[in-house]
Amino acid sequence: xxxxxxxxxxxxxxxxxxxxxxxxxxxxxxxxxxxxxxxxxxxxxxxxxxxxxxxxxxxxxxxxxxxxxxxxxxxxxxxxxxxxxxxxxxxxxxxxxxxxxxxxxxxxxxxxxxxxxxxxxxxxxxxxxxxxxxxxxxxxxxxxxxxxxxxxxxxxxxxxxxxxxxxxxxxxxxxxxxxxxxxxxxxxxxxxxxxxxxxxxxxxxxxxxxxxxxxxxxxxxxxxxxxxxxxxxxxxxxxxxxxxxxxxxxxxxxxxxxxxxxxxxxxxxxxxxxxxxxxxxxxxxxxxxxxxxxxxxxxxxxxxxxxxxxxxxxxxxxxxxxxxxxxxxxxxxxxxxxxxx
Numbered sequence: 001x002x003x004x005x006x007x008x009x010x011x012x013x014x015x016x017x018x019x020x021x022x023x024x025x026x027x028x029x030x031x032x033x034x035x036x037x038x039x040x041x042x043x044x045x046x047x048x049x050x051x052x053x054x055x056x057x058x059x060x061x062x063x064x065x066x067x068x069x070x071x072x073x074x075x076x077x078x079x080x081x082x083x084x085x086x087x088x089x090x091x092x093x094x095x096x097x098x099x100x101x102x103x104x105x106x107x108x109x110x111x112x113x114x115x116x117x118x119x120x121x122x123x124x125x126x127x128x129x130x131x132x133x134x135x136x137x138x139x140x141x142x143x144x145x146x147x148x149x150x151x152x153x154x155x156x157x158x159x160x161x162x163x164x165x166x167x168x169x170x171x172x173x174x175x176x177x178x179x180x181x182x183x184x185x186x187x188x189x190x191x192x193x194x195x196x197x198x199x200x201x202x203x204x205x206x207x208x209x210x211x212x213x214x215x216x217x218x219x220x221x222x223x224x225x226x227x228x229x230x231x232x233x234x235x236x237x238x239x240x241x242x243x244x245x246x247x248x249x250x251x252x253x254x255x256x257x258x259x260x261x262x263x264x265x266x267x268x269x270x271x272x273x274x275x276x277x278x279x280x281x282x283x284x285x286x287x288x289x290x291x292x293x294x295x296x297x298x299x300x301x302x303x304x305x306x307x308x309x310x311x312x313x314x315x316x317x318x319x320x321x322x323x324x325x326x327x328x329x330x331x332x333x334x335x336x337x338x339x340x341x
Contacts, residue, residue, distance in 0.1 A: 003072040003303055006030040006173040008097075010056070010067070010088055011078025013040040015167040015252065016102055016132075018059030019259065019292035020077055021048060027296055034067040035078065058087035065091055073098035073299060079169045080127075080176040081108035089116055089127065098302050099127045102291050104134035105177050109218040110189075113225060127312040130218035131298045132291040133265070136315035138219035138234065140325055141269040141280035143227060143316035145337065151228035151275045155184075157219060157235065160207040160266040164240035165252040169286065174244070181216045184224050184232035192216055201235060203266050204281055204336075210237040222314035229271075252288065260286040277340045282325075292330045297324065 004012035007024055011017045012033040024031045033053040041053040066314045068074055068091050076088045089112065092099040099120075103109050112120075112129040120127045130136055138157045146152055161262050163226070166174075181192045189262035196214035203210060211237035223232050252261035267282045284290055298315055301307060307318050315324070329335045 001149055003326050005070060005072035006032045006052070007012060007073040007299065008032040008034050008054075008068050008071040010034045010074060010076045010084070010212070012053075013037065013044045014077055014169055016169070016288045016291050017077040018044070019289050020075055020102075020295060021051075021297040022259070023292040027300065029296075029299075032067070032071055032086070057083050061087070061091065062096075066288070067161055068092065068095045068097060070133045071095070071097055072305075073100065074298065075295060076101035076103075076168075079103070079105075081105050082176055085112060085129070086115075087119075092125065093123050096123050096125055098120040098125050098299075100131050100299055100302075101121075101129050102132040102135075102295060103130050104132065104217045105173065106182055106218050106221050107177075107179055108215070109135065109221045113221070113312045119329050121311040124310045125303050126307045126310060126318070128298055128302070128315060128318060129312070131295040131315050132218075133267075133287040133294070135218035135222050136294050136298070137267055137282060137290075138312050139222035139316040140321045141220075141267060141282060141335075142223055143273060143321035145269055145271040145278040145280035145326055146227060148322075149271070149278075152271045153229070154231040154232055154233075154241065154270075154272045155223060155227070155229050156272075158201045158203065158212055158268045159215075159234070160201075160203045160212075160268065161237065161240035161287070162264045164243040164287075165250055165263065166244050167251050170244075170289075172303065182220055183216050183234070184220060184229065187230040189220070189224055198239065199235060201237070201243060201268070202283055203237075204283070205270055207237070210239075212237050213241070215241075217287045222316070224303065225314045226317040258289065260289040263287065265290075279338040279340065281336045281338075282329075282333045283336075290332055293328050297327055307336055
């Protein structure tokens with residue numbers, strides 16, 4: 001099981017943070033409830049009695065140091081990550097403990113690799129940004145689909161959601177994250193075109209054929225770290241974006257005993273090389289809830305010595321992609337692989 005020390009969860013009382021705390025407990029780990037709001041931490045402690053709670057803010061490094069004291073790793077689930085990632089990762093470096101986050105923000109993920117990679121390696125810890133539905137899942141699917149191919153000509157990713165009831169954190173991140181997005185073109189990260197192009201995508205049932213729009217998130221940064229492919233693009237169907245842009249769309253509501261909403265998703269990755277296409281498809285429920293098993297599985301692998309060594313990695317760079325997906329399927333989502341001539 002690796003270290004028996006507890007795992008700090010920063011942003012524990014947030015929507016995704018609660019799923020992560022529950023998943024850690026389900027897998028026999030002890031979370032430390034950390035965050036900026038003492039009242040919300042106290043209310044959460046009533047739901048999870050016996051867990052330590054520690055107030056910490058990104059503006060006060062000493063409070064972060066106290067929050068991480070005695071922890072074996074920290075999971076940062078508090079966005080916007082353009083604001084929180086640097087401070088929490090700095091605290092992890094001071095404590096010499098592993099760092100994982102759930103960022104969908106490209107520039108936050110890029111900074112973990114480019115600005116902190118050397119320091120993370122020198123500190124002897126592992127840093128994994130974007131271990132979430134946005135970021136890790138597409139990275140894992142693309143890597144698994146690539147398989148024994150040494151490279152690809154194109155990787156195209158499409159997210160299909162039947163709707164999107166955004167959390168407050170999603171809305172705040174959207175307001176904060178105004179930078180131009182990146183895609184991979186010409187074998188390098190390039191600014192995505194404006195206005196973003198659209199394309200028709202045929203998803204598997206029940207989604208079917210839908211219009212999508214270019215919407216690259218942190219999966220672009222993750223894939224660019226380790227897969228050899230000169231063209232990587234990501235799209236999303238239009239219906240959830242209408243929900244996201246409507247200020248009256250309510251937040252998600254629990255619809256089952258695990259607290260998941262009724263939202264369904266499909267993540268469809270198509271990898272092409274020399275006229276052949278390999279496809280990897282994940283389908284499941286609730287993009288926020290599914291982040292918890294993804295990041296806790298990654299944490300378990302880090303804690304049991306299955307990471308390639310100290311350093312900053314994308315999820316599929318650090319672990320065997322097919323094995324990782326198999327560990328979570330079919331309990332948390334289904335996975336299908338296809339090869340087309």
